[in-house]
Amino acid sequence: MADWAIGDLHGCADEFDALLELIEFDQRTDTLWLTGDLINRGPHCLATLRRVHALHQLLGERLQVVLGNHDLHLLGCWLGVRAVRDGDTLGTILSAPDCDQLCQWLRKRPLVHVSGNHILVHAGLFPLCSIEDNLELAHAVHSQLAGDHPRDALHQLFAKATPTLVTENALASQLAFAATVFTRMRCLNSDGTLNFREKGSPESLPEGVQPWFSHATPDMAQYHVFTGHWAALGYGVHGPVVALDGGCVWGGDLVAVRRDAPHQPYRVSRGSARATT
């Protein structure tokens, strides 16, 4: 058996199938972690979401998916909290007969998943608070979103985030901050506040702006943190962080690693997979 992690799918269903074939994924025994952003921007979003949902039925807890910013956006569109935007490729999902079933499943996925010293999260962990506090924040978002009032939860998640954790505030008022950290964060400013602007490669960042993991605490060094989200960063191991978004949807690669050997990537490049109907 092997424990795998794969980066952002973004509707690249053919490449996902090809990568599972390449790594000889064994559905009977292997585990699979997906870094989120299953959908949007790419060509086969409905097929991808159905495929991952079906795999989850088959694998149960051996398949873990965390929510990314595009997954939250889809949930927002589904419940009428957000409008579909230019460049979105969510139409086939939103008009599918099984849209409700798929989105009900999606909203119950966590923002952070932990197993032993391995952590799965779409964008990252806030490095200026402990792992424990990060997990508590992620759980707060998850329980709201998976609870009885997902529309209210999404309104809170999409509210303007404070640029840092406000410790004296109630957790409920930190939901937008938490959702931003776990699903959208890339960089911090020199004062430790979230930088909402920079999306480029680390080399292109202005002075004082650093990747979030440059601030990683000794606390985090005991873990492997598997992330996606940052296509311009690409695949790489940065201390405890294993970045897996190879930018497949933008013409790059879909990347898999065995979680116990994160320095050895397996890649399928965009368009190299056989076309499916």
Ligand SMILES: [Mn+2]
């Ligand atoms: Mn993302």
